[in-house]
Amino acid sequence: MENQNKVSLGGMDGLESREKEMKMANQRTAKSRELLVRLLAFVLTFAAAILLGVNKQTKVVPFQLTATLPPINVPVTAKWHYLSAFVYFVASNAIACSYAALSILLLFTSKGENNIFPKMIIILDTLMVALVFSSNGAATAIALMGYKGNSHVQWKEVCSVFGKFCDHGAVAIGLSQLGALAFLLLVLMSALRSNKRSSNY
Amino acid sequence: MENQNKVSLGGMDGLESREKEMKMANQRTAKSRELLVRLLAFVLTFAAAILLGVNKQTKVVPFQLTATLPPINVPVTAKWHYLSAFVYFVASNAIACSYAALSILLLFTSKGENNIFPKMIIILDTLMVALVFSSNGAATAIALMGYKGNSHVQWKEVCSVFGKFCDHGAVAIGLSQLGALAFLLLVLMSALRSNKRSSNY
Numbered sequence: 063m064e065n066q067n068k069v070s071l072g073g074m075d076g077l078e079s080r081e082k083e084m085k086m087a088n089q090r091t092a093k094s095r096e097l098l099v100r101l102l103a104f105v106l107t108f109a110a111a112i113l114l115g116v117n118k119q120t121k122v123v124p125f126q127l128t129a130t131l132p133p134i135n136v137p138v139t140a141k142w143h144y145l146s147a148f149v150y151f152v153a154s155n156a157i158a159c160s161y162a163a164l165s166i167l168l169l170f171t172s173k174g175e176n177n178i179f180p181k182m183i184i185i186l187d188t189l190m191v192a193l194v195f196s197s198n199g200a201a202t203a204i205a206l207m208g209y210k211g212n213s214h215v216q217w218k219e220v221c222s223v224f225g226k227f228c229d230h231g232a233v234a235i236g237l238s239q240l241g242a243l244a245f246l247l248l249v250l251m252s253a254l255r256s257n258k259r260s261s262n263y
Numbered sequence: 264m265e266n267q268n269k270v271s272l273g274g275m276d277g278l279e280s281r282e283k284e285m286k287m288a289n290q291r292t293a294k295s296r297e298l299l300v301r302l303l304a305f306v307l308t309f310a311a312a313i314l315l316g317v318n319k320q321t322k323v324v325p326f327q328l329t330a331t332l333p334p335i336n337v338p339v340t341a342k343w344h345y346l347s348a349f350v351y352f353v354a355s356n357a358i359a360c361s362y363a364a365l366s367i368l369l370l371f372t373s374k375g376e377n378n379i380f381p382k383m384i385i386i387l388d389t390l391m392v393a394l395v396f397s398s399n400g401a402a403t404a405i406a407l408m409g410y411k412g413n414s415h416v417q418w419k420e421v422c423s424v425f426g427k428f429c430d431h432g433a434v435a436i437g438l439s440q441l442g443a444l445a446f447l448l449l450v451l452m453s454a455l456r457s458n459k460r461s462s463n464y
Binding site for chain 2: 144147181249252
């Protein structure tokens with residue numbers, strides 16, 4: 063009888079340890095997935111900030127001063143910091159990639175039950191979604207205006223002159239948009255991981 | 264001895280029911296707080312969409328066709344749908360306020376443990392943060408260009424002519440920004456309410 067009890071207790075212990083192992087394996091998988099998304103967010107926003115930050119194009123443009131004189135060739139340069147929307151874009155992506163790098167360090171080195179970092183990380187992830195989407199919206203609006211212009215406000219398109227600058231800008235905006243989606247995914251992963259809302263209400 | 268047990272059991276029952284009551288009271292408070300923030304998000308994005316959607320200004324502007332002829336007075340109208348960033352802004356705020364109204368109905372009428380609505384609500388709240396912040400970024404970039412212009416791309420400011428249109432636009436962007444913050448608060452409330460991340464890792 064005693065032996066039977068021991069066997070059954072042993073079986074219970076085995077089950078518990080297997081459950082514990084499975085739980086730990088799941089946690090490791092979730093952690094690896096989060097690390098991967100954070101790394102992606104870092105790489106994409108870093109690349110976007112650098113690509114627009116070093117973007118520069120000089121073109122020689124003919125200027126007609128008066129109808130009687132021949133046009134003068136003037137070198138004109140396009141730079142990211144000539145437009146405030148692009149300054150906001152580069153600054154936001156620089157902040158976002160610095161934060162992504164820091165969050166990887168903070169999250170994967172901190173331990174303990176009463177740790178404040180996880181809550182801070184959720185708040186900052188959400189702020190990054192707002193920041194990067196907002197700056198992408200601003201940069202896209204100005205880039206589209208540069209591509210198409212607008213006859214109603216008489217703003218002429220400039221991308222036929224600064225084609226390379228515009229193309230690099232478009233790639234930077236695309237990368238940053240993917241980075242913003244990575245931050246969005248991080249917020250969703252955090253919010254859905256431990257969501258017990260339906261039982262709370 | 265039996266009476267003592269009954270008394271202590273009765274005490275335990277009382278404690279449990281008091282705990283249950285407190286838990287239910289907390290849930291009611293959280294629910295009211297969420298309802299308030301959702302209503303705010305609805306009102307702000309609705310007002311922003313309407314304010315820019317009905318925004319229109321006609322001004323008589325003198326046009327000089329040739330140097331020898333006197334200027335001709337031409338009526339010029341500023342409308343929100345002349346600029347794609349403003350179209351995006353009105354559409355995003357219309358989507359956000361419709362969703363806010365629908366989410367109030369869905370969340371406060373649905374019951375049950377295995378309900379899919381709470382998870383859907385978290386996902387959609389987060390998408391609204393991305394959508395409204397992105398459209399606010401786009402509208403702000405174009406509005407700032409309208410206020411200040413830019414000499415590098417030779418886009419002239421237009422707000423000295425269409426002052427009323429620009430002022431109404433600025434108020435609409437301000438309201439939408441507050442609406443976006445309300446959605447951000449909803450995501451944070453959801454994510455932090457049941458966050459057990461520190462014990463998960």
